[in-house]
Amino acid sequence: MHINWTTTAAMPQYASPQLQEALRRRISEATDDDLLAAHLHWIEGQVVLDWFGEACELAVQLQHELEAVDALVSPSNSPFSRDYxxxxxxxxxxxxxxxxxVNRAKKQTGDNWRQLRVQTTGDLAPRYWRHAxxxxxxxxxxxxxxxxxxRxxxxxxxxxxxxxxDLHQLALLEADLDRFLHTEDSISVEDIHGxxxxxxxxxxxxxxxxxxxRILREGGGARDLGADVIAVAPDSRRIVFQCKHRQxxxxxVGSPEIQxxxxxxxxxxxxxxVVAVTNATFTKPATDFAHDHEIHLVDQARLHRWARWGEPLLAVLGIDETGPRTALSLAQLERTSSGQRGRPNLGHPSMRPGAR
Incomplete structure (x- = not known):
């Protein structure tokens, strides 16, 4: 056996002469194959341990990020709450x-380490023979x-x-919305109450x-037959509104008016x-009847989205086939992520009473 005794590694000095002698005897019996095999086996173990440590660190980081996202609170009074x-x-x-x-990788690494430990108790040299x-x-x-x-x-x-x-894009849209809220295009429900x-x-x-x-009628009267406002949407669908203002x-608003x-x-x-819109709310019988007869209801909460935030009516009603144009959809997030950000669809003509 060849050992370079000029190495800085030294034989350990045990207190027991018998242990010292047994160690020297086993070393003297070792072949070059034995020594290289033992070293390779040790190196393999170190690689497995290193990667196990990497898996543990990544698992901790993932857990930290999960706790962080769970602690995030989405703004409640925003048209983008759902998007957050x-x-x-x-x-x-x-x-x-x-x-x-990662947890699966940790388990696999642990299993591999245990298998290596079992192999340590046997003859290692055959594992590293050229034909092995x-x-x-x-x-x-x-x-x-x-x-x-x-990965x-x-x-x-x-x-x-x-x-x-995505949060950055939402923040930009929030800024656009804030600017819109300070224009005449935005009207509060409180103003509507008056x-x-x-x-x-x-x-x-x-x-x-x-x-x-396109507006065909913008005010009702004695002979309006329940239609206060009639409009034609850009996709040519005809929309009939019944407006119920409450001081x-x-x-x-009760069921008879919806009937x-x-x-x-x-x-x-x-x-x-067919749309019934009010600055108040609807009774449960009115809501049930409207649901059964495909009548869309715009109550105070929906009116706030439509009038104050500028969200288009069909998006508010959930019947816009193209999806919401003010609330940021995931498709919009993908577009904005690629640098195609545009301001929300808020810049429409004034919604003040009498606006043309």
Whole structure:
């Protein structure tokens, strides 16, 4: 056996002479194959331990990021509240998926380490002979594990980058909205509460015109047959509105008024979309009847989205086939992420009563 005794590694000095002698005897019996095999086995163990440590660190980082996203609070009084929730949910899902991958890699690495420990008790040299088959070696499986860890780390970083970019885009849209709120195109529900019923009808017509509709009637009367405002949407659908203004937005709109609208909107006015809009709320019987007869209700909350935030009516009603144009959809996030950001669809003609 060849040993370079000029090495800085020294024989350990044990207190027991018998132990010292046994150690020297075993070393003297070792061949070059034994020594190289032992070293290679030790190196393999170190690689497995290193990658196990890497998996542990990545698992801790993923857990930290998950706790951070769970602590995020989406703004409640914003047209983008749902979009914030979607962005956070997308990040949470991505992090959970990578956590599963990393924990699986940790388990695989631990299993490999235990297999190496078992092999330490046997003759190591045959494992490293030139003709030895290494396909079944536990270390051979670590290549796949390492690749999984690398992908998980990259996917985590990509998800975090997308989340930061999406939040940035939302912040830009919030800034656009804030500017819109300070223009005459935005009208508060509180201002609507102070209107007369006739002014409220004109305001609804102005809101529809702001959405790109062509107005056929913008005020009701004694013979309006339940249609206070009639408009034609950009996609040629005919919208019939019944406007119910309540002083200070307090008194609810009941079922009889919705039944009257149902009896005339389609037969008399050829409506494709029937809408009852109020600055108050609707009773449960009115809501149930409207649901059964495909009548869309705009209550105070929806009116706030339409009038104050500038969200188009069909998006507020959830029947816009192209999706919401003010609230940031995931498709918009993808477009804005690629540098195609545009301001929300808020810049319409004034919705003030009487606006043309």
């Amino acid at each position: 929730q979607l962005v956070h949910a997308a990040l949470r899902q991505a992090l959970n998926e990578e956590s599963t991958t 088959d290494t396909a079944g070696s536990p270390v051979n499986k670590m290549g796949t594990v390492k690749a999984q860890l690398a 998980a780390a990259q996917n985590m970083n990509d998800a975090l980058a997308r989340h930061r970019n 209107m007369t019923p006739a002014a409220f009808e004109r305001a609804v017509a102005a809101l529809a015109r702001r959405d790109g509709c 200070a937005g307090l008194k609810k 009257t609208l149902n009896g005339t909107a389609r037969p008399e006015h050829r409506a494709d979309i």
